[in-house]
Amino acid sequence: MAQVDMASWKEKIRAQLARDREQAIALLQSWVQEKSVQGQEASIQRKIADYLTNLGLEVDMWIMGGDELLRHPYFVSPRTSFEESPNVVGIWRGTGGGRSMILNGHVDVVPEGDRNQWEHDPYSGLVIDGKLYGRGSTDMKGGNLSSLLAIQTLKALGVRLKGDVIFESVVEEESGGAGTLATILRGYKADAALVPELTNMKIFPKQQGSMWFRLIVKGRGAHGGTRYEGVSAIEKSMLVVKAIAALEKRRNDRITDPLYAKLPIPIPINIGTIEGGKWPSSVPDEVKLEGRMGVAPGEEMADAKAEMAQALADLAKEDPWFAEHPVALEWFGAQWVPGQVADDHPLMDILRETYHEVMGKEVVVEAAPWGTDAGLLIKLADTPAIVIGPGVTQLGHYSNEYIELDAVFHCAEIFALTLLEWCGIAE
């Protein structure tokens, strides 16, 4: 049962959000207009730090680095210098005696891809029919705004909380979480965390991890006119792609968790890139494949890696070529740690209740089809972290990405109510 009077607070919060609505939309527009792809996050982070300072939070902005980070077993990033990519943390200090809460979100966005597939400028921030358009709107600047509005609204209403609220605006999530790892190494942890990634306002208490792999498939070069004297690495790659598909099927057949029931493939293995051969009339002697392997919430990443290695080794039984020319396997680039929060965790109950209060219906609980920084918070910061946010998976990483503005404000209401209940209201 809730400690606070949900219905009454909901009305106050909603009224305050209505007063701030235009200002909040303009703020989100200004965030989306910042092209905060990897290595270009400094401008938006300064803007956010200033905003938090004006709200009265204690602000910590720093450039991450150093051996503790760079040599950490969970550090993954294509780079080691983060000059133009500061992290920002804002602390709304509680009066004491309450539970603390991290609100974690990333400001880095994936590149916009083929410009011609966008109807408008990818960084327009245009608002049309209640939707705000642009790269990063749904993944996940909209969710970040929900977190910020929850704090801003409670402060505007004169609320003082018992527990600390820690607003984390991090970099590097799209490359595997070095930004959030740096917050953990800097000492930030809490009794729980919310990560408003794009769940379409479902609760994701479990999330798969994922890892990037690179495969090198060997062939033997020859003149294309006598191609039977060579061995095509493209043809051999087809067998590798088939073996990966079979591995994906075996791994997913084992998943019985009802939270995954609605996903056609709970933990997909995606082959994202292929490249091989140098000349149209030569038999290609090498093909490189790069992809992303899902890791089940309760699975060790090392076990998943071993299973992939075994599947590739087993290719030799199908085709003796692979006995003499085994496929080379490398884990590189990004990884996201899997994680889970128990269904009976107190924050789950609060989220169910606040969601019902705001939306007038039961929340849907599912498992995340992708990894987020919540995995690191759970694994390394002893901070149970739940993913719920206003964005939509089908729009993230796509052209013409947008966010429903109503969803952002609904999420802000839910988060504000959740903070009241979780952190406690100081008398």
Place this chain on the structure above:
Amino acid sequence: MAQVDMASWKEKIRAQLARDREQAIALLQSWVQEKSVQGQEASIQRKIADYLTNLGLEVDMWIMGGDELLRHPYFVSPRTSFEESPNVVGIWRGTGGGRSMILNGHVDVVPEGDRNQWEHDPYSGLVIDGKLYGRGSTDMKGGNLSSLLAIQTLKALGVRLKGDVIFESVVEEESGGAGTLATILRGYKADAALVPELTNMKIFPKQQGSMWFRLIVKGRGAHGGTRYEGVSAIEKSMLVVKAIAALEKRRNDRITDPLYAKLPIPIPINIGTIEGGKWPSSVPDEVKLEGRMGVAPGEEMADAKAEMAQALADLAKEDPWFAEHPVALEWFGAQWVPGQVADDHPLMDILRETYHEVMGKEVVVEAAPWGTDAGLLIKLADTPAIVIGPGVTQLGHYSNEYIELDAVFHCAEIFALTLLEWCGIAE
């Protein structure tokens, strides 16, 4: 019956070649040490032009270009400017009244590929156990040396021929013959031609043509974690590769020419390169394949193109995806015109006889498994062209390419005797 005394001339030629052997090997080494990949042929061509001048030939060295070339229906090249890629022609003018002969060979080499698959530097020119190693040794600088030695040896023996001998050192063969096309447009033609490509000293009176194609296979992008929402262009490419293999089988099942009896696949279709996808954790929305399609000696290139287009269109029957997203087909870059010389052509008889004189056995006559510049000479210069040379197909375009030096000198003997008989000795 031969006009000249074969046995006697063979001895003189062989003795002269023995005297020049070390010098000739050093010359070939210096050629192989020139990395004459596309766009970098100027240095070796200057070296060859100087050598021809010193031999007393009339030398014509020029940078090809101009509308007549660039707009010619048989012009194919990935480039339109040839600044660092001059053609060289050396003419040994005859006294008159004899048949003329072109000795045509290319100096451009294909890239060395994966450096790690080479035991030595790909441009070492190392001689080990009678083999000279390096990219271009077998394809076809060794053959070019045979041609040059035939001229050099006859001149050293004081021979004067009635017919002209035209030594052509061309660029761009590996990209489809723009170099030889330019010699034809410049007016070079003859009563016959020898092209010492890598036949392992077999006679190839027929040669397949070939053409380069590019296929674009479409998918639909999605986040790798929900890859079932997308369509992988890599998976669709596997169906395309299978369809191409089936097309290759149908086309080759029709080939009944006995000259092709020993080739496992008379007119292969080789898929040489593949490239697609931009991000390991995104579903790839496009894959590009490039390859080379063989064309039978008597086949029209347009008919072969139409058959490929039909095979791709038929994919829609197998998979409705291809009905809405047909594979795009483009013919680009290189092409080699197919061609044939009649078995009873007088040069065929002379080659059979000179080969027997030098090697002491019957020559093997087969059809070429690939196209050469001989096709252009036949089609556009009215010059019957026969392919025979010391290189070996199994070594061309491979790592650790080499040429058997003895074969180079045997070929030089055969060519020298052939020139005597074809062009006639001036009294």
